[in-house]
Amino acid sequence: MKNFSKITLSVLIVASATLTSCSNNDDEATPMPVAKATIYERLGGTKMVTDPDNPGMMIEQGRLSYRKVVNSTIGLIVADIQSNAAGNLQAHFAPLLAETGDTQATNIAKLSDNLTDFFSFNTGGTNAVNTYSGLSMVAAHNPATNARMGTKASNADYTKFEGYVGAAANANGVASNTELYTDVVAVLESLRTPIVQK
Incomplete structure (x- = not known):
């Protein structure tokens, strides 16, 4: 045994x-x-850095990266509109650009904050700073539900907008990371259907 x-x-x-x-x-x-890091994490994530626009304040690097691209995009759109170039996006932003002085500056700042919130929240920024409480993409881009939208967007308009975002991303170093840039473009393309309404 x-x-x-x-x-x-x-x-x-x-x-x-x-x-x-x-x-x-x-x-x-x-x-x-x-697991692949979120776009927000790859843009710097929650690492706190000095806010160059607000002395003495700190900001998450991911949010700052988005804000830089958003502000550069808005600047490119405004410059194109002011040049009266054919096919510019003036009709879309006419209500905002019709505002004057402090009102216009305040509302452009609100637009920047709103877009920064939207992209930060929807690409991985999960803390209380990165919340989006604005209109849905369909409502935000329909003049019938958003008086600050001048006209509905066509595919050509949206493609032009994507070009401005690409130029802004390039100017701010985001486009140098091909994988990250490809993922940002994929997010923009996912928004084409709700935004393009004409």
Whole structure:
């Protein structure tokens, strides 16, 4: 009986070692997939940095990166509108541009904050600073539900807007990271259907 127990024990140990080694080989052959960082994290995430626009204040690097691109995009759109170039986006922003003085500056700042909130919240910025409580994309881009929207957008208008975002991303170093830039473009393309309404 003792021999049977020793043989049984030996078989169990060998089987256990074999199964363990097979299990380890399987783990090595199929590693667990690593979760890809969100766009917000790849733009700097929640790392706190000095806010260049507000002395003495701190801002998350991800939010600052978005704000820089948003502000540059708004600047490119306004410059194009002021140049009276054919096919510019003036009709879309006419109500905002018709405002004057402090009202216009305040509302352009609100537009910047709103867009920064929207992109930060929807690409991984999850803390209380990055919340979006504005209109849905359909309502925000329909003059019937948003008096600050001058006209509905066509595919050509949206493509032009994407071009401005691309130029702004390039000017702010985002486009130099091809994978990140591709992901940002994918987010913009996902918004085309609700925004394009003409």
